[in-house]
Amino acid sequence: MADPTPPSAPGATLTPAASAGAATNPGATYKAPKPNPAFRMMGIPVLPRKLPSRNWMIFIAVTSSISAAIIYDKREKKRATARWSKAVSHLGKELISNPNQMPRKLTIFLESPPGDGLRVAQDHFTEYVKPILAASGLDWEFVQGRKEGDVRAAVAERIRRTREPETGAQTQDELVQEIRKKDGTPEYHGMRGDIVIGRHTWKEYVRGLHEGWLGPLTPPQIPEPEVQKEPEVQKVEETPVFEGSEEEKKETKPEEKPEKKPERPPQPPPYNTTNDYPTSALPMLIPSEFSPSAPIGFPHILGFSNTFIRTRRFFTRRYLADDVGREVAAVCFAAAREYREDTNITQSEQQTALEHEERDWVKSVWKERKPEEGEEKESSTPVVPAEKIWASPMVLDPRIAMRMRRFEIQPEEEARAKEIVVPEEELEGWIKGSLRSLYRWAISKPEPNPSWPDE
Amino acid sequence: MSFLGFGRPQPSSEEKIAAVQAEMKLLTQMHDRLTKACAKKCVPNEYRESELNKGESVCLDRCAAKFFDVHMKVSELLQQEMQQKGAGGGSFGFGG
Numbered sequence: 293m294a295d296p297t298p299p300s301a302p303g304a305t306l307t308p309a310a311s312a313g314a315a316t317n318p319g320a321t322y323k324a325p326k327p328n329p330a331f332r333m334m335g336i337p338v339l340p341r342k343l344p345s346r347n348w349m350i351f352i353a354v355t356s357s358i359s360a361a362i363i364y365d366k367r368e369k370k371r372a373t374a375r376w377s378k379a380v381s382h383l384g385k386e387l388i389s390n391p392n393q394m395p396r397k398l399t400i401f402l403e404s405p406p407g408d409g410l411r412v413a414q415d416h417f418t419e420y421v422k423p424i425l426a427a428s429g430l431d432w433e434f435v436q437g438r439k440e441g442d443v444r445a446a447v448a449e450r451i452r453r454t455r456e457p458e459t460g461a462q463t464q465d466e467l468v469q470e471i472r473k474k475d476g477t478p479e480y481h482g483m484r485g486d487i488v489i490g491r492h493t494w495k496e497y498v499r500g501l502h503e504g505w506l507g508p509l510t511p512p513q514i515p516e517p518e519v520q521k522e523p524e525v526q527k528v529e530e531t532p533v534f535e536g537s538e539e540e541k542k543e544t545k546p547e548e549k550p551e552k553k554p555e556r557p558p559q560p561p562p563y564n565t566t567n568d569y570p571t572s573a574l575p576m577l578i579p580s581e582f583s584p585s586a587p588i589g590f591p592h593i594l595g596f597s598n599t600f601i602r603t604r605r606f607f608t609r610r611y612l613a614d615d616v617g618r619e620v621a622a623v624c625f626a627a628a629r630e631y632r633e634d635t636n637i638t639q640s641e642q643q644t645a646l647e648h649e650e651r652d653w654v655k656s657v658w659k660e661r662k663p664e665e666g667e668e669k670e671s672s673t674p675v676v677p678a679e680k681i682w683a684s685p686m687v688l689d690p691r692i693a694m695r696m697r698r699f700e701i702q703p704e705e706e707a708r709a710k711e712i713v714v715p716e717e718e719l720e721g722w723i724k725g726s727l728r729s730l731y732r733w734a735i736s737k738p739e740p741n742p743s744w745p746d747e
Numbered sequence: 748m749s750f751l752g753f754g755r756p757q758p759s760s761e762e763k764i765a766a767v768q769a770e771m772k773l774l775t776q777m778h779d780r781l782t783k784a785c786a787k788k789c790v791p792n793e794y795r796e797s798e799l800n801k802g803e804s805v806c807l808d809r810c811a812a813k814f815f816d817v818h819m820k821v822s823e824l825l826q827q828e829m830q831q832k833g834a835g836g837g838s839f840g841f842g843g
Contacts (some may be wrong), residue, residue, distance in 0.1 A: 384802025395805050429802030431809070 368610035370719045376617030377427035379709035380624040384429025394480045395431045403437035403493040405592045407654035420616040428624040444496040445560045451504025483626045484583040490590030491649035506572040507563035566687040584628035584697035587645040588619050593652040622701035629700050643686045785810035
């Protein structure tokens with residue numbers, strides 16, 4: 293404040309009156325911007341004359357830039373997802389021809405990433421994949437795995453079921469299928485599709501394909517799973533006995549509960565190994581091409597020391613949303629091509645798909661393997677060690693690999709998607725949305741009131 | 748027991764009808780709720796076509812499936828609760 297009047301500074305030390313008089317003369321021009329009387333009447337104070345202190349400035353700058361980055365990224369992520377869902381929404385708006393016609397159904401493979409739970413994979417799906425699928429009007433079903441090998445087992449089991457001659461209906465899906473057949477519900481005969489989320493699931497998916505098509509139909513002889521099955525059967529028999537007398541049931545309740553936890557059926561063992569591929573024959577009824585698949589990225593990195601990487605990914609999720617959206621839209625458009633072969637590295641595309649994600653995996657995926665195997669070899673128990681699909685390299689059989697197809701978006705579709713402009717109103721959150729509606733309300737013409745005189 | 752067993756079905760025609768009516772009522776209510784919830788979720792209020800489109804039909808399918816899933820789960824839990832309550836009241840007040 294005193295800065296603009298340096299010549300009057302010595303005077304200020306003398307008397308306050310003199311300094312005030314000296315300050316008014318040069319300061320008259322400086323002080324000129326009087327507060328707007330209208331604002332003053334409304335009680336709005338004058339703007340502060342100086343900036344806040346240095347520390348406040350730093351705090352405000354850091355906080356606001358971080359929150360701006362988060363908000364911007366979030367909005368752009370929404371925009372990317374919304375753009376791709378708009379790009380596919382015309383599929384969902386087609387009228388249905390026959391109300392009984394089954395829709396196209398995709399299969400989504402989800403598995404808990406190494407070192408984490410299934411929930412993160414589900415969240416990833418919900419956030420990036422689901423909006424687009426929901427807009428596209430396709431139906432989908434899940435194959436979810438909680439631990440390594442679950443997806444492999446499920447994929448292989450499904451294939452084995454299609455290979456097997458007509459056996460009695462067993463799963464609920466098959467029962468539903470039979471009812472549909474009886475009712476004459478038309479099946480969907482077009483292209484289906486598999487969405488595989490994450491490299492770890494992708495590896496298992498490929499392994500499961502090989503196991504299902506190249507492996508035998510009968511499970512390998514292992515004594516171990518039978519032992520596991522027996523207590524289960526006993527349990528089922530036991531429970532109704534307990535229900536008879538209530539007091540007994542009550543007493544056994546606490547004991548029963550921990551037993552119930554491992555009730556999840558044991559994972560079926562792999563029917564073949566990767567070494568069996570070349571020697572096994574193809575089944576007769578193998579289709580010339582499998583239903584196409586789409587490996588979809590699932591960046592997931594754990595650990596405190598990776599905080600910087602994680603932060604960077606957190607702030608650039610819009611690119612991830614765009615990439616995932618493109619892949620999912622490709623699945624919806626159902627244009628597929630063969631997996632390509634890398635000419636120079638002699639690695640096929642299946643092997644290199646999402647390969648960069650392996651670097652993010654926790655160390656235990658790679659490390660645990662050796663000591664465990666060593667122990668089991670030493671002890672030479674009949675227990676077969678769980679197959680390490682994640683850590684082992686992907687082995688492909690050319691006969692299976694050439695039948696796999698990959699979804700790819702057509703360039704014209706991509707160009708069309710790029711043209712789509714998502715209006716801001718669809719993206720904005722609550723704050724901006726309510727401000728906008730307030731503004732709309734403020735400028736809108738009032739409702740004609742009949743009691744007012746007509747103008 | 749057999750006398751009792753014979754004795755019971757005698758007024759059954761009315762009781763049975765009442766029971767069936769109650770069940771029908773329950774079913775209709777559930778159907779109503781399902782229709783309302785799923786139509787609200789899946790069918791937008793702008794009726795441009797007379798037919799459903801693909802997205803809406805799939806959405807309705809999934810909605811109905813979810814509805815029944817949740818219904819089953821809730822009723823199962825309720826039954827368990829009822830049983831436990833009955834058992835707890837009958838024997839001793841231990842509601843684990």
